[in-house]
Amino acid sequence: MQARGLLNGCALILLFIIQTATGDTRCIQKGGKCQENSIPCDNYQSGLCNGGRTRQCCISNQVADKRCMDKGGKCQQTSVSCSGAYRSGLCGGSASRKCCVPQSVFIISILASSGKLCTDANFQTVGRVVFGEARGETARGQLAVAYSIVNRINHSGYPNTLNAVVNQKTAGGAYQYETLGVAAHTKAWNVTKKGNTQEYKNAIKASSDALCGRVSDPTTCATDYCAYDPCSATNSNKYWTATNKIPIGRHYFVCRVKASG
């Protein structure tokens, strides 16, 4: 009798320990720590810890923000401009603290999920422009030009297919990418392609690296570039604010966010 009672007591204690451990596991799995909520902490979450109602799961912003960082983004107050898009539910802190995911990361995630842009036909389309506009540039300079084309597809200021972006014309009827309107350039492209020259290979490499998201975007989000600065292509205007200006080789690249007001 006595021995049995003792055993029952042990089992109860054991059960209690197991329950506490399983209760706290949900918090620990989220990278948090169960503690009394009177202790200062970036974010408390309830329902993840055993014990009284005041024993809650403390998750630091650093840990909470990891979901955003894993998506290539950065947590910040939404009052700060974001050259991409804000996504909720990925950051710790107040509701106005959100994950800014750069445009180019969106593109890469689209590519990873659909692979739609990563085709030989598209390597040719973008390669032709890269060759015409930047064949004298370094690999990084050519990659930046290729990305500035790819980034336009996911930008609200430009058409949303690759062919429409490349073939877009200005109000005056000229190609956005000047080189496409120059017969001598088209001929040079034909010749370099036929000869499978190093210049051809470089242009195709830069284009496929961007279209397949194989190498990250050196501009982060650029949609526009110019060979000099200041230049209307890279200046802010009443519709768009130019951000993240970066010189790469002989070009200045900018990202564009909607002008406020």
Ligand SMILES: *[C@@H]1O[C@H](CO)[C@@H](O)[C@H](O)[C@H]1NC(C)=O
């Ligand atoms: C270049 O090649 C394309 C396709 O092969 C052809 O249609 C076009 O006429 C050529 N253009 C020039 C200028 O050689």
Ligand SMILES: CC(=O)N[C@H]1CO[C@H](CO)[C@@H](O)[C@@H]1O
């Ligand atoms: C302007 C635009 O097309 N934005 C899209 C970029 O890609 C993300 C991810 O697919 C979309 O959610 C945006 O709407």
